Amino acid sequence: MTRTLILASLLGATVACAPAEVDMPFDGDGDGLMDDVEANYGTLPDNPDSDDDGWLDGEEIDGFTDPTDPADHPYTGGWGIGACRNDVAGETVAVGSVAPNFEGVDQFGDTVRLHDFCHNAVLIVTGSEWCGPCQSYRSTMASYWADYHERGFMIIDLLLETADGSAIDQEALVRWADGHEYAVLDDTNGPISHQGYVNGGIPAISLIAPGGEIVILDGSPSASDIEAILPW
Ligand SMILES: [Ca+2]
Ligand SMILES: [Ca+2]
Numbered sequence: 001m002t003r004t005l006i007l008a009s010l011l012g013a014t015v016a017c018a019p020a021e022v023d024m025p026f027d028g029d030g031d032g033l034m035d036d037v038e039a040n041y042g043t044l045p046d047n048p049d050s051d052d053d054g055w056l057d058g059e060e061i062d063g064f065t066d067p068t069d070p071a072d073h074p075y076t077g078g079w080g081i082g083a084c085r086n087d088v089a090g091e092t093v094a095v096g097s098v099a100p101n102f103e104g105v106d107q108f109g110d111t112v113r114l115h116d117f118c119h120n121a122v123l124i125v126t127g128s129e130w131c132g133p134c135q136s137y138r139s140t141m142a143s144y145w146a147d148y149h150e151r152g153f154m155i156i157d158l159l160l161e162t163a164d165g166s167a168i169d170q171e172a173l174v175r176w177a178d179g180h181e182y183a184v185l186d187d188t189n190g191p192i193s194h195q196g197y198v199n200g201g202i203p204a205i206s207l208i209a210p211g212g213e214i215v216i217l218d219g220s221p222s223a224s225d226i227e228a229i230l231p232w
């Protein structure tokens with residue numbers, strides 16, 4: 001077959017296939033979800049961000065968040081959410097029990113939920129700005145983060161009070177995070193910490209395994225304690 005004939009037959013094949021392509025799956029709004037599956041998720045095929053929360057419908061499905069709920073979206077902090085987020089049955093705050101879910105506002109203004117990190121080993125640290133040992137412990141957290149973050153390790157740092165003992169605001173969260181990449185949450189008056197995470201002084205440190213079981217409560221988790229439960 002000559003080159004011209006091959007070309008002609010290729011062109012012919014293209015023309016012959018054209019009518020079928022009308023029914024091919026198509027992502028009309030460019031959000032990563034094909035038109036014909038958007039209905040399955042309750043999203044709109046002509047709107048890339050159906051709930052107007054700033055995250056594309058496809059990004060939300062990939063990130064295990066609800067593309068129809070503006071209060072639920074991937075984290076600005078970039079922390080991955082586990083597919084198991086809604087399957088964790090919280091029990092009580094006690095060693096050997098599955099930690100109940102909690103939520104608090106982070107340094108980016110997002111609401112962070114513990115069970116979103118059901119696939120991670122999670123270090124929970126409670127401190128206050130006025131507390132010297134809490135300030136010192138941040139270098140330990142930074143070290144753990146650098147060593148283990150890539151292996152499924154998460155830190156949730158709960159902040160109770162500012163340096164002068166007043167309530168935490170967004171500025172205080174950003175100041176305390178100081179560029180660190182883990183989550184720092186407003187825990188003014190201790191709605192989270194006082195569920196059982198602080199039983200004496202601060203910093204109070206607990207360790208939760210993937211799946212949500214509390215392995216150390218208000219104790220002194222070591223690097224080897226963390227390594228023993230890293231998911232990957
Ligand atoms: Ca789409
Ligand atoms: Ca859409």
Ligand SMILES: [Ca+2]
Pocket residue numbers: 049050051052053054055056057060067073
């Ligand atoms: Ca969205």
Ligand SMILES: [Ca+2]
Pocket residue numbers: 051053055060065066067068069070071072073
């Ligand atoms: Ca959403």
